[in-house]
Amino acid sequence: MNKDKTLHKDIRKDFPILSKKILKTKDLVYFDTAASAQKPQVVIDELNQFYESHYSNVSRGVHTLSVESTLRYEDARKKVQNFINAKSENEIIFTKSATESINLVAQTFYDKYMSAGDEIILSLMEHHSNLIPWYFLRDKYGVVIKFANITESGEIDVNHFESLITPKTKIAALTHLSNVYGSKIDEKVSSICKRNNVAILLDGCQSAAHLKIDVQKLECDFFVFSGHKTYGPSGIGVLYGKENLLNEMPPYQGGGGMIGEVTTNKVSFAELPAKYEAGTPAIAEAHGLGIAIDYMNNIGIENIINHEEELTKYAYEKISELDFVKIYGDGDNRNSIISFNIENIHSHEVSSFLDVEGIAVRAGHHCCQPLMKHLGVNSTSRLSFGMYNTIEEVDIFINALIKCKEFFIK
Amino acid sequence: MNKDKTLHKDIRKDFPILSKKILKTKDLVYFDTAASAQKPQVVIDELNQFYESHYSNVSRGVHTLSVESTLRYEDARKKVQNFINAKSENEIIFTKSATESINLVAQTFYDKYMSAGDEIILSLMEHHSNLIPWYFLRDKYGVVIKFANITESGEIDVNHFESLITPKTKIAALTHLSNVYGSKIDEKVSSICKRNNVAILLDGCQSAAHLKIDVQKLECDFFVFSGHKTYGPSGIGVLYGKENLLNEMPPYQGGGGMIGEVTTNKVSFAELPAKYEAGTPAIAEAHGLGIAIDYMNNIGIENIINHEEELTKYAYEKISELDFVKIYGDGDNRNSIISFNIENIHSHEVSSFLDVEGIAVRAGHHCCQPLMKHLGVNSTSRLSFGMYNTIEEVDIFINALIKCKEFFIK
Amino acid sequence: MNELLKELYQEIILDHGKEPRNFGECEIHNKSAHGHNPLCGDKVSLTLFVDDDDIIKDIKFSGEGCAISVASASLMTEKLKGKKLSFAEDMFKDFTDLVKGSEESLSIIDEDDSLYALKGVKDFPMRVKCATLAWHTFKNALKE
Amino acid sequence: MNELLKELYQEIILDHGKEPRNFGECEIHNKSAHGHNPLCGDKVSLTLFVDDDDIIKDIKFSGEGCAISVASASLMTEKLKGKKLSFAEDMFKDFTDLVKGSEESLSIIDEDDSLYALKGVKDFPMRVKCATLAWHTFKNALKE
């Protein structure tokens, strides 16, 4: 594949939805990849192919289709393992979503390692999916949650973070890449956790498709992401956990596939990774995610990163030139996400206006209500890039933004 | 569509995988629908269509694609509601699988209505997915589990069941249609529960695609099933729960989409059904399930039932004629499932042998180890029908079974 | 300018969105409710004084939200003040039908009604919740 | 008769499957383990007596399973009896490679080996677990 700067021109052809017309006339400008990424044709085709020629349930039967499905399902696990550089495929658990992955960790990590009064550190910019599972522990079991401050530039205040750690701190759960600021976490945070014997979960929802992920270098104990934000199908998520932790922690859900032996009195559990995959898993979806990973690897993660960096920089500069727009966070350490507000225009108006121009941006609290409160707003608009976006689309967006302001503020 | 007896001939064309050749030469005879059903072309095509033209995240954005996805997702909910005749779409929760649905009910029903010493009734023929979630309650919180006996014919012993009820009994969780015997639950069981104020969960995994479901007539409090066994995609399950119960019970997983307001101290929860759907749901999968339901409705549930009845009766008779085969359970009250063993030949051998003949049957314990113990076996073979199977396929199977016996027992 | 946007953001909407009427809290009230839209964080607080004859003597709202939700709340308070509760309930039904695009089932609202200005919402289905937030809050206030 | 089935169910497999050797429990043993295949419920129990020189002086198995798993266990006990543990470990690697179809990486097992009879398993990937159950149980017994 073409790896030069015009790469995105060719990439666009791989994504069928990008040729859609909005309201029958406007070219779609999809700037909502942070909410969910679009799917390349090859992923869609492979889902097709899977159901048309290889589908059945996995791991249980011994017949041909069962073999074909199981091999694909387990192959996907290996692809994920390589994608994030996990040591073993036993460390890759398929879930339905990053949200489920976090719920799984919160409950089972608590069960094994925590008790009332123990402490968890979150940050003010966590997504609700990385807040509520921990709130449940607080409300059910009396663990204590502390919040790390966010700096003006949109990053965790590392000194404040470190000051929150006590001997009772057991785990920190933090976003690897903020879905509001687009800021990447400071690597120091992991080393601080390591030094203090605090486990760390990184919420990689926004990073998995936009940064090179190496869970060993990241020194994290858990890493979660969603297939649908990674150019894969909906309905599939990933949990990476260090093998010794996953071995020690109890299972999460119970059901077929995760057992060893069952009598009316007792149950023993399967080895990893089956232990954490109760019930029929998202079979075709796992395969689709594997194909999406192949696709990203083919394009080249480095190429994707470079392209998105360029886009982000360009968009940030262009938007900064508009004096009626406030951007949250600053320009450094910003990856493919820009949240902003137009003075005196609600984000809903902005998004509805842009929609009619064919431009899809997100409006709302982005599942970050505590951060919105911290910013003193109810909602923001957010544009977010995928590998398929272009500089021309940013220009269309800038023009539309100017028209939007003129429409609402005469 | 053609509703006469040759209906299945036309139906077969709708399922692309059925024209597959096993080992390049043998026509596929798919008798493993109870493990997972194959998908009609229209479901596969609609997944395609969804990703190619309408996909984005649901419920959150205000742009066109977000609208198109959300409408399809919520439409699927209405289709499920109608399919099982629930009173309100608030009673339909999308999960990843029936297994998850049961885990959800077990945990949240316990949280709201049970405490140590309270009792749950299961039966000896429950699937592990309807055992282990309740074992978790026993092992974590000290609730008591009682097992209803199974009669020789493969049904719950209703008198024994009734005798297990005490004032401490809070819920019974029972399979609506046994995945080993193919037997349907006696309607008396629900009335007994009603009369004694015991809630009842019906595990509809095997019934949803093979019986007419009416949750109001069934008088159940919860009903669960999986999309993949209902001609829909993998990665989607359904929980039906009575609205008042779902309103009273606490949420299960926490995350985006299931909240009302969130501060660093507190969280309030969304109304039904969002309350139980944390995180990005299985969007395309829900839509695909909706299309599968449309497809079944088009064929006509009655037609499907009649056809499968005929198949089951024919197969039962034919197999009964083979003196070297033992069938578990008897011929009445048997729906699309037949479990059996050939004397002195392990089910694995049977399944591998049949596989080479192009015939896919399940071998193993069918996630029912307690029932296997009760039957005094380690495993059985199982054939199970879908709407697409034919009498001719049964004949092929019978011949293969005879050859199989001859191969292993000379 | 796009027709759909013009329909959605009629003058009266922009006007009420910027300068909402009946904004604040009723000095005396016997009914109230808070509403919020979990999808975007928008909020509305409603206070009412309903007399013994079921007449809405006073109604005010406050909160933060988009032009559609604020204008809708503002227009609602104007519309309901002085009306009987039973009329308000009928209005609720009509209004939700209107913004969802079921115009044929309207029984009270007609083209001359100020609320009719919100008809354009029907082409923006994800905005229906904005338009109906105040009305659902009103319903909840009555449940108290 | 199908070639793949003939490969899988060679005479020696059917024979060992029906009449397993070294079936039972070692009278004296210092190592043991239970194994089971959660996919089908098959079980194997293994007892071993390993002397001070790391020689497997005795080895027996019992349990229930399919022809492949029983024959594999039976052939394994025959093969390992009297052998050094280090040889057994190498054999483990070879055997799992064989049944998974990586024949090129074999270093001990060759065509004349009785274990070679299980080569046909490679065409039935879901049966690999049957063929390796006894061997994994053996590994676990050593871990004790």
Ligand SMILES: Cc1ncc(COP(=O)(O)O)c(C=O)c1O
């Ligand atoms: C009776 C019964 N209950 C529960 C399940 C679990 O369904 P799933 O694996 O789709 O969650 C199954 C299917 O495996 C089943 O047959």
Ligand SMILES: Cc1ncc(COP(=O)(O)O)c(C=O)c1O
């Ligand atoms: C930072 C972050 N964390 C968690 C999530 C939740 O992901 P999902 O909804 O796919 O479970 C999201 C996406 O919505 C996110 O952006």
